[in-house]
Amino acid sequence: MxxxxxxxxxxxxxxxxxxxxALDKINLKVEAGEFLSIMGPxxxxxxxxxxxxxxxxxxxxxxxxxxxxxTSRMKDGPMAxxxxxxxxxxxxxxxxxxxxxxxxxxxxxxxxxxSTEKSRREQAKEVLAKVGLSHRMKHFxxxxxxxxxxxxxxxxxxxxxxxxxxxxxxxGNLDSKMGEEIMTLLHDFNCEGTTIVMVTHDExxxxxxxxxxxxxxxxxxx
Amino acid sequence: MYKIYLxxxxxxxxxxxxxxxxxxxxxxLAIMMIMTLIVADEVKILNMAPExxxxxxxxxxxxxxRDTVEGWWHxxxxxxxxxxxxxxxxxxxxxxxxxxxxxxxxxxxINVEGESDYRRYCTRKVDAAFxxxxxxxFLEGNAFSEEEFKSGIxxxxxxxxxxxTLFKGEKVLGKTVQIAFRNYKxxxxxKDVSPVFKYAGGDMWIPYTSLKDGLHVGFxxxxxxxxxxxxxxxxxxxxxxxxxxxxxxxxILYLKGPENQKIxxxxxxxxxxxxxxxxxxxxxxxxxxxxxxxxxxxxxxxSGFSLSRIKKRVAEIGVRKxxxxxxxxxxxxxxxxxxxxxxxxxxxxxxxxxxxxxWLRSWLxxxxxxxxxxxxxxxxxxxxxxVFFVCLLLNLLSAGFSAFRASRxxxxxxLTQNDR
Numbered sequence: 129m130x131x132x133x134x135x136x137x138x139x140x141x142x143x144x145x146x147x148x149x150a151l152d153k154i155n156l157k158v159e160a161g162e163f164l165s166i167m168g169p170x171x172x173x174x175x176x177x178x179x180x181x182x183x184x185x186x187x188x189x190x191x192x193x194x195x196x197x198x199t200s201r202m203k204d205g206p207m208a209x210x211x212x213x214x215x216x217x218x219x220x221x222x223x224x225x226x227x228x229x230x231x232x233x234x235x236x237x238x239x240x241x242x243s244t245e246k247s248r249r250e251q252a253k254e255v256l257a258k259v260g261l262s263h264r265m266k267h268f269x270x271x272x273x274x275x276x277x278x279x280x281x282x283x284x285x286x287x288x289x290x291x292x293x294x295x296x297x298x299x300g301n302l303d304s305k306m307g308e309e310i311m312t313l314l315h316d317f318n319c320e321g322t323t324i325v326m327v328t329h330d331e332x333x334x335x336x337x338x339x340x341x342x343x344x345x346x347x348x349x350x
Numbered sequence: 351m352y353k354i355y356l357x358x359x360x361x362x363x364x365x366x367x368x369x370x371x372x373x374x375x376x377x378x379l380a381i382m383m384i385m386t387l388i389v390a391d392e393v394k395i396l397n398m399a400p401e402x403x404x405x406x407x408x409x410x411x412x413x414x415x416r417d418t419v420e421g422w423w424h425x426x427x428x429x430x431x432x433x434x435x436x437x438x439x440x441x442x443x444x445x446x447x448x449x450x451x452x453x454x455x456x457x458x459x460i461n462v463e464g465e466s467d468y469r470r471y472c473t474r475k476v477d478a479a480f481x482x483x484x485x486x487x488f489l490e491g492n493a494f495s496e497e498e499f500k501s502g503i504x505x506x507x508x509x510x511x512x513x514x515t516l517f518k519g520e521k522v523l524g525k526t527v528q529i530a531f532r533n534y535k536x537x538x539x540x541k542d543v544s545p546v547f548k549y550a551g552g553d554m555w556i557p558y559t560s561l562k563d564g565l566h567v568g569f570x571x572x573x574x575x576x577x578x579x580x581x582x583x584x585x586x587x588x589x590x591x592x593x594x595x596x597x598x599x600x601x602i603l604y605l606k607g608p609e610n611q612k613i614x615x616x617x618x619x620x621x622x623x624x625x626x627x628x629x630x631x632x633x634x635x636x637x638x639x640x641x642x643x644x645x646x647x648x649x650x651x652x653s654g655f656s657l658s659r660i661k662k663r664v665a666e667i668g669v670r671k672x673x674x675x676x677x678x679x680x681x682x683x684x685x686x687x688x689x690x691x692x693x694x695x696x697x698x699x700x701x702x703x704x705x706x707x708x709w710l711r712s713w714l715x716x717x718x719x720x721x722x723x724x725x726x727x728x729x730x731x732x733x734x735x736x737v738f739f740v741c742l743l744l745n746l747l748s749a750g751f752s753a754f755r756a757s758r759x760x761x762x763x764x765l766t767q768n769d770r
Binding site: 184185212241 | 665675760
């Protein structure tokens, strides 16, 4: 059974004078445990697709089912809870909170669950060990390299044990060596059973994944 | 969760020192301004020597008499006959004192016996109960007893400054001072009392029975054994009004109050109970209006800072929402963080308001330099509750809008820092 099922997804950006069709009747199924790459040139709608898949944005038309839940009628509160439990995000520009240290950044998704401070700390420390950053727990993001920041972001994405990780150009801001390290981490988590959908425009990186979906001008072409 | 918010708020204050200092100082000055007014108001209510029994004192300073047949009516300060024939007969108060309205009578010609240096001063004409209700710091001698008062004795109590002015540093006790060309023996010298003490303040105190024509109008001050007795005293006063109506056919008497200290300092004028209630309401509304204006102006200024701080954190809000933060959680977080700034500003503001009150007490509160403001006026629960309330309001007014706006932004717009 597909863990992500998108059907007839259309997204239109409307300004005063111009109407831009970002996604045009897209259908896509992602199976549980898959590692899928979405590829395409800039502006083809791949990030919009990922945002809709991650319930960060709403489509104008179509339905989004995640882990068997049809999400179009979900209200803000239940949707936030659902996102918290089911989805993890990795962004190209890391989006770490500069005024929180590494440990507090990683704890973030757990703050919005009913868990004690002690268990939050333990879980965060555990995933930081997995990404090899136990020695940087008390550092602030400004004190880390790009690769380290992305590893913190991955730790934050997996700390709540989500079924799905959505990664938007996770290696985009990193050099090739650091990019490889990040890909190795993502593969490790995929091997543990986490479904991963990654947006990239790097053919080499995409080939490492199990399936590639290509987009062009808001349409799926392959 | 709140521990992390606190850590983050402190870290943000450290990371944006300039904005933080300006924002905290802005809050501190706003709170200082409001707290100075609150402390200044509080000082007028609290027990403070010589008015040490303010919390169990009631005041009657106005009366209205109406004749229902002849149609005339008269209103003004309390007349001596009402004080003597009715109010002095109240059973519940511990003491009932009648005194003149300081500054309302003409100033009297004062001079030291044998000298031709005539000056004009106001005198406070009082009875023996006055010295029981108020507590003066006698440097020398004493005042007069009930028996001496009744005998119309010509005794005078002078303030330290007045004694120095009149006798130029000579020993004063037992000397004679002429008040309105009548000789008075100085029997007591008290430490100076500020005119801010409406009922006790003055420079010269004499028994009103010593006056040639007696005292016609003034105030009545009623001191209860306990403030729990206030309702009973008020009921007795109402009973006396009815008694007056029986004693004087066709006439109706209205005595304003009796008012407690809090109401009395409002200085309301009313010709009946309904007018009095209305006047109190108007005074309270006016005070709330002024308070809100004083609060809204700094809040508007501070909201600019809140908005700019929030704009810097739009992406963070997007991330928090992506990872499961609900709108209200974002709203609470922004308000909570802003509250921390407000509280730091509040504490600094409170300290600054103490400094201002202490430093400007003679100008602001007309409290003499040498006298102390009781610690309870500064550290009273009312003041702390007011600081908390002001901080809360200032926080809601200054950060409420930006917090609400931030919480409503879509996640995608927040992540792309697109302020739509």
